[in-house]
Amino acid sequence: MIRRAFWFTAGAAAGVWATTKVNRQLKKLTPESLAAQAADKAVEAGHRLKEFALDVKAGMTQREEQLNDALGLRQDPDEPALTGNVTALPGPRRTRAVALDPHDQNTHRPNLSYNRNEDH
Structure with a gap:
């Protein structure tokens, strides 16, 4: 049982x-x-x-x-990043330095040449 x-x-x-x-x-x-x-x-x-x-x-x-x-x-942080007649312009993927044309009447506009291969 x-x-x-x-x-x-x-x-x-x-x-x-x-x-x-x-x-x-x-x-x-x-x-x-x-x-x-x-x-x-x-x-x-x-x-x-x-x-x-x-x-x-x-x-x-x-x-x-x-x-x-x-x-x-x-670069030394005390030095300016760009010297001379160069202005930094933002590019699509990086910062580009473009020289200003001293003989241009519009000194605030940089002398740009477009290179279509640069963006690829």
Whole structure:
């Protein structure tokens, strides 16, 4: 009789455990749960992407400093950046220095020549 009670109790416990496991899995597959899981994954992916972008930016800055040092493009902060008849004009991708024509009547307008290959 004790044997039967033991096996009956063991079977009932296994049934309760299996039912609980199945119900948990079914709850994970409800539309609300799937939407919440997808949102969590999207937020996590966004954080990873932001960290990657910050790492790339830091690497670019470090490499730019290395190249500036190697090419001798460092300037003393006390010296003016541009000297002579040169005015800095913002370009589409970088700052361009354009010389002013001293014989031009409009001294505020730089003498620009357009090179279509420069923008590519």
